Amino acid sequence: MQQLIFGLANGSIYALMALAIGMVSSTTGIVNFAHASVVMMGAMVSWWMMVIYGLSYLPALIIAIVVSIVLNIVMYEACVKKLGNLQHNVGWIITLFGASIILDNTARMVFGTEPQAFPYLFEGKMVTIGDANILLHELMMITIAIVIGIVYQTVIKKTRFGRAVRAVAFRPSTAELMGIKSEYIILLCFAMAGAVAAVGGVLIAPITFASYTMTLSIGLKGFAAAVLGGFGNAKGAFIGGLSLGIIESFISIFIPAGIKDSISFVIMIVVIIFLPGGILSAKIFNKNGFASEKV
């Protein structure tokens, strides 16, 4: 039980990261390789606000969200916008990687190299369910992630903005014929992804400690979760993230902690090799796909 909740809690953060990666990739077709660094920045900024400026949880979180949104917008403007056709010009892999390096090292310079203890929500209060002691914080992680997922899904499915996002995802030029400013929609998606990144970073920081190395230890798992669930849909992101979290938490019973962290990458590689569209693309899940003409 304890393992399960722990796995679900971590998994829900992986899911949030996968969700944000999906937001960007659905409209642009690119994978934001700097996303992991934005997650880390979200955590570090809120830690800084709480510990150095003594702000309480919520204002710190809001500032972190704002900073992450700004970071993502700048990233789009500087690294992606000018490259033209992103399917033909894969320069974005390099530029976003460059952005990630800048963020990581800025964090290292500004916030130092020491991992910092990050406060839990509810002061680390525990609840007992059956024979398991569970942090309230972990339950909050799951709840918040699911709420974000549902809100996102509703916005995408039901609102004018959501329709526009899906229209741009289908084909930006056609969307423009409807009067949608595709570039603006893409920018908003980057901004949303930034906000979600900050929330994810803040929620997981108490468990992993806040430090610039979060990029590598946690952030990269977002990619694994996104690959696992398939890029660009909320359901997939959650399935990918949660299953990754649970697998990790149970597998750590059998193998040492260091190796545990590479499990998600092994899973990611296996999925890419055998099911490049994610586990939802497997035949049993895929009844009526649209095929289109090429060349």
Add this chain to the structure above:
Amino acid sequence: MLKVENLTIAYGKTEVVHHVSFDIKQGSVVTVVGANGAGKSTILNTLVGLHRAKEGTILYKGEDITKTTPDKLVRKGIRLVPEGRQIFAEHSVEENMLLGAYAEKDAKKIHDRMDEMFDRFPILKERRKQLGGTLSGGEQQMLAIARALMTGPELLILDEPSLGLAPIIVADVFKLLTEIKKTGVTIMLVEQMVDNALSISDYAYVLETGNVVFSGTRDEVKNSDDIVKAYLGNI
């Protein structure tokens, strides 16, 4: 209403349209005909702002719109029904129409227009919850036109509305276009199906490898040799 002067369009270094000029009068139907590769679609895409002109000016109601972006042109009343319809395959019919009305903020107006469209296209009302990608070619074409009419455009531009449709359906489409014309919408049409297109138009331009080789009223074009030549070559 629309006046195009000396328009030159290039993809990279390759010029595909050379110094083309034409104009469209308010309330008329103008057809541009020509074989594949003559540059018809390129001209249309440039008119609606998807592609930048290399040279020349486009005037709409006296205003220079050569550099205006597509989303602004939609708000000015110019709508393109693109080649191959480009229905949003994973949006429902209703959502496709709502997207068509994206530039309109007034919910009541959208609602009224939607009802109006459903009256005109009962088949779309029947299928309003279906995904766009599951419609037949003819239904998709209807939807594409309905979608463009959602903002009540003044100039409706259609890129090969007959493409890939069975002849009976093509006849329906053209009947529909005559009806739309009666409501006072100016129509610009690009077509391969010359005969159908000419039957509803007032004026036509014949385009060959990026040049206007002939222009005239419907009857003038119909009786000219140039058009047969543009299609079937010199036999």
Add this chain to the structure above:
Amino acid sequence: MPRFLTKTGSLQKKYSAWFNLLIVVLLLFCLVFPFIAGNYYMRFAIIIFIYMILSIGYDISAGYCGLLTLSAAAIFGAGAYASAITITTLKLPFFAGMLAAMVVTGLISLTISLPAYKVKGHYLALISLGILEIVHRILNDWISLTQGAAGFFLPPWSIFGITLTNFSKYYVIFFFLILAVLFAWGLVKSHWGRDFLAVKNDEIAAAGVGINNRKFKVIALLVSSMMIGVAGSLYASYSEYISPDTFGFYLTILVLLMVIIGGSGTLSGPAFGVVVVMIVPEFFNASPDLKQIVFGALLIILTQILPGGIAGRIKKRFRAIDDNTDIENVGDRPPISFEKFKVNADGPENILEVSNLTRRFGGLTAVGNLDITVKKGTVHSLIGPNGAGKTTTVNMITGIDKPTEGSVTFNGENITGMEPFLSVKRGIARTYQHVRLFKDMRVIDNVAMGGRIYYTYSMAGAIFHSPKKRKEEKEAYLEAYDCLKLIGLEDKANFDPESLSAGQQKLLEIARALCEKPKLMVLDEPCAGLNETEVAELSEIIKAIKNVGITVLMIEHHMSIVMGISDYITVIDYGRKIAEGTPAEVSVDPAVRKAYLGEEVPTC
């Protein structure tokens, strides 16, 4: 590649003496360097040499073959540890360690390249990022093997029982650098190097000249990883101490930056980049964080403003100066005519038989139950309105697309669904509706790619410049030159294909197809984008091609050329055949007039 074509331009010739002088000076400088420099600078030079081997190796896969991976540091580390463990734990000699490094890195490259053929660029980046992390974890946490984060100590470096001094280490590593450069040089200046570039530029066109994309991606990554492995083993033996931290993210950035600054897809670029990346920060003496931030910024900026890197820019400049005057001094070439490409007349009368061909996309039938018979030695045109399914048909014939139903028989052999690179070898060449040229190669290289199926020399032959390689390369380029001459583009041989007009590019594709010496040439809208003079020219070329017995299957909208040169025409509409016959028959066919013109057009 024959000399007269690489160094044709008079200006380039003028400079080539300077280039050679520069190389000699550099070489001498490197040889005497230990005598004039202190210990610190010598160690610095050694590290630069090792990084040069590393980035030259990395560039073979990333720069030439376009396989953008982020795992260079991991492979370098794996090589270093593999050789360190072999030397220390297994107590084997240095060269056994190097061999172990190559085996291990080769195996790692296979895990990356196995999926590489079916996944897009960013998946490759993700996989390699995963590999980077996994290797890093193994180095840190498999303590019994790697001694973990504390690092791994090696005995002093000895070769054949002789322990090396700092001095001799310098020369040994310099020797390996020269070997690596010669190896890469031989590989790159052979059809292998050009094949890698072709795969990077356009996989469909690459398959269209007979390249098995999958195979070449695997080979590129394998060769590149092994070279990085060699660099790793040198590093381990030289420094006598390795720790996992050396082989992390930072090194990957460094390698990426070296290649990007210098210019990916060039031989001198990576080496150049290493010098810039290693030496420039020495002047600043900045904190490591700041240095990395600058590196990150450089990655962002350079990718956008200097995509070819410094070496790429220089190369382009010299190609632009090049005026091709000397290309006339080809020697005593006999006057060329199309006779050279004559196809002998055996084989069945119906060279291509398509029966019941069907292709459905989801619910849409793009091509339905299509039967076409193409007779040998004819020009057969496929016409029909936009969206009728012509290109889909041709794609199924050439193997780019697989039919849902039906069969394609070529020259008596069933080739239904055969991979394009195999059908090329059976004698089917094609051009594309939207021109697909290899943009990183000169015009002459593009044409010579057409003849690549006739190369027989091995990779070893390529590296050691075997006589067979030299002979075949020369022959291939002379032939390519002949093809260019036939279509009248010989004076553009050294140009970039992008500098040609749309019409010339189309003609160039035909020259490339001709160089494959095909039995059947498939032309997809050869006239699109051509002006009237070019169309007339093209129609003469097609006639000449037909006259030497090559069958032509052509999709075309330009009716005067279709009616003028076709022997037979098949008209399709909505994916079905609506008429067939000679031009005269088809042009009066009511079904055709209806499909094209609508119903009631007056006959003229």
